[in-house]
Structure formats: structure tokens, C-alpha cells
Amino acid sequence: MSEDKAKVVILGGGTGGVIVANLLGRKAKKQAEVTLVSKQENVFYEADLPYRIFDKKSLKSMYKPVRNVVNKNVEVLKDEVIGLDLDKNSVALSSGNNLPYDYLVIATGAHYDYDGVPGYKEEAYHYYNEEGINEIRKALDEFVEKGTGGNVVIGIADLPFKCPVAPLEGVFMMEHFLRRKKLRKKTELHYLSPIGSAFSIEKANVHIEKKFAKKNINLHTFFNTETIHPDRKVIESLEGDEIEYDLLIMVPPHRGQGFLQGTPIVDESGWVNVNTKTLQNETYPNVFAIGDAANLPVSKAGSSAHYQAMATAHNLVDVLKGKLDISQVKERYNGHATCLVMTSLTSAMFFDFNYTRPPFGLGYISNRLFYYFKKYQRFLYFYGFLSGRL
């Protein structure tokens, strides 16, 4: 490795980190020594998780080793970041090494704080990672085997959380699943939303709430979960409402990663403060944050991490090649995000939006074609999006 090359360090080998690494590895190999640090061996395609509650298939198709999807010009370190010294431009790793950098990209995603809601660990199931899927599958099998139905509650512990449509997908697919198992008539389905509607984008929400009414799903708005009472099988909200459950499925509370807490670049929940269009920290302009780790007014989603990664990598390439000064990077991110939303086990909608534009009209038509896109999108993810070419 050459001494005169700039050092770019990327933290996190998930969607955002891998895309930045691939673009820099291809486009700035002469100007930069690029290192990607990830504590996980694999990169996951999480968009399949809600669907995977309902099939018995292995989850192996959802991940690939980070090394196999990252450009060979990038050094991949399997290590855990335990601290940052932003004034000395240095990253502390759990192996005891310190990594110096000229430019830093933080793409370490979100951490699930299972202790964030009393009773959560004892009572709530979720589908936000592989372990969650394994447990929820068992709980659902037991629910079906019992055959008595009851109250199935799907909710959100706290805001913000990854993929705002994932709990909606969960409730729509659950409704279809229960019909298939002939348990729908015996089961009340409840959806707890912490905001005043089922979904935050008003135009899209109209279509979502129509589906709630058609499918007879009880929508509880402004339900901010405070405590889960395992003894009474009741969830209590901050507003004082109580709902009984037989099966409780809840998105876990999300926070920024532990090593970021207490640094001067994060908010009280550990999300990195960055400019909404340049994705650059205003106090430390050589520090960028993308994806779930960033404090941005847009969905924490793989698609937004993808577009943010492209914007950041293009700015860094221009800086590394001397075409741009670090204090004048371009406003390259416009809030673009897309998502395919499962509306049953065999249909989906498609939302494409940005900071100022709501989703397109055609996307609201729930159909089989979007379902097939959703089902096979992981191939596009692993062989297209992650490369940074699409």
C-alpha cells in the first residue's frame, strides 16, 4: 500500500458500506487505499425477512460473504469498531488495532435495543433478523396447532425503525396466512401504529388504510408502546390504552451502534447527524454517514442506503481526484427510496419517492407482478445493486 494515497475507511459491511466500497475500489484505486471494516462475515438481504415468517425454507439464500461481494482493490477487515477519535482521525477496533483515516464513511446500521421496552424480551416475537424468524416460526406453528385463534397484535416498539413498510407487510401476510389456515374468523388482527395513520406518507396511506378496512384489520393509531405486561398478556401505551394479545409481534426498539454513543456527531438515540443532501457531518466534513446509521428524514431502508451510498461515493471520488474540495461536496442525495410492499402472500405494491415527491400512482395497484419482483429482487441486490453499477 502506498504512503501517498488517501486513506478511506468504511465502517459496516452491509448494503451501504459494500456499495461505497465497490465504487471507490473501481473508480479511485489509484488515489485511495480503501478499507472496509465489518464485524459480520456476511451481507444480508433483509427485505425477504417478512415473507420468510410464512415459509419453512432455509434463510441461506439471504446472505453472502462480504469478501465475495466487495471489489478486490478494497481491504476487508473482519473486526468490530469499539471507538472513534474524530479529532485524531482514528478508529479503534476490538482486535486492539487503530485504523487511521483521511475520510470516514459510517454505515454501521441499527442496533436492536430489546431492553428498550419492559416486557419485550419475555413476550414479543419479531422478524427483524434470523434468530427472530426462527422463533416466530415456532410460535406461529403452535398458534396454528392450537387452532383456537385469539388476538394477534402486530406493532412497533419505537420510532424510527428499519423499513417502515415491514410491519405492514407482516400484518397483510398474516391476514392471508390465517385465511389459508382457516383461522381468520377466529382471530382478531390488531395493528399498532405510533403515528396518526398506518403509514407516514399521506398519499400512500390512503391506499394502505383502505386495505386495512377491506381485510378487517383493527388499526390503533397514536399507540406508543410503553410496557408489555406478561402476567396479564396486555400491552400498555404511553397514552394509557391497553390491548390484550395471544400472539404479540413487535418491531424491536432501534438505536445507533454503541461505539457511536457519546461521540459529538450523534443525536440522543445514537444516529449520526449529517446534512440531508450531502450526507456529510457539518463539524467533521471528512466524515459521512449513510443508511440506517444516519439521522435523516427518510425511511431507514436498503434502497435509501443504496442511493445514499452512490451519492457519497461519487462525492468522494471527485474529492480524491481533486475535482472537488471536501468543503464543497455536491448535494447529490434527494431522499430517493423505493420499496415493494407485500399486501398478501401473493401480491405487492411498489412505492418510489423522495424528499419532496410522494410515490407514483401506478405503484398503489397491488398485483402479482410486483410480488414476483419482490420475490426475486434479491438476485438484483446481490448481483446488481451491491456492485454500485445500478
Ligand SMILES: Cc1cc2nc3c(=O)[nH]c(=O)nc-3n(C[C@H](O)[C@H](O)[C@H](O)COP(=O)(O)OP(=O)(O)OC[C@H]3O[C@@H](n4cnc5c(N)ncnc54)[C@H](O)[C@@H]3O)c2cc1C
Ligand atoms: C424485516 C426487514 C424488512 C426490510 N425490508 C426492506 C425492503 O423491503 N426494502 C428496503 O429497501 N429495505 C428493507 N429493509 C431495510 C434494510 O435491510 C436496511 O435498511 C439496510 O440493510 C440498511 O443498510 P445499512 O448499510 O445502513 O446497514 P446494514 O445493512 O444493517 O449494515 C450494517 C453493517 O454494519 C456492521 N456493524 C455494525 N456495528 C459494527 C461495529 N461496531 N463494527 C463493525 N461493523 C459493525 C453490521 O454487522 C452490518 O454488517 C428491511 C429490514 C428488515 C429488518
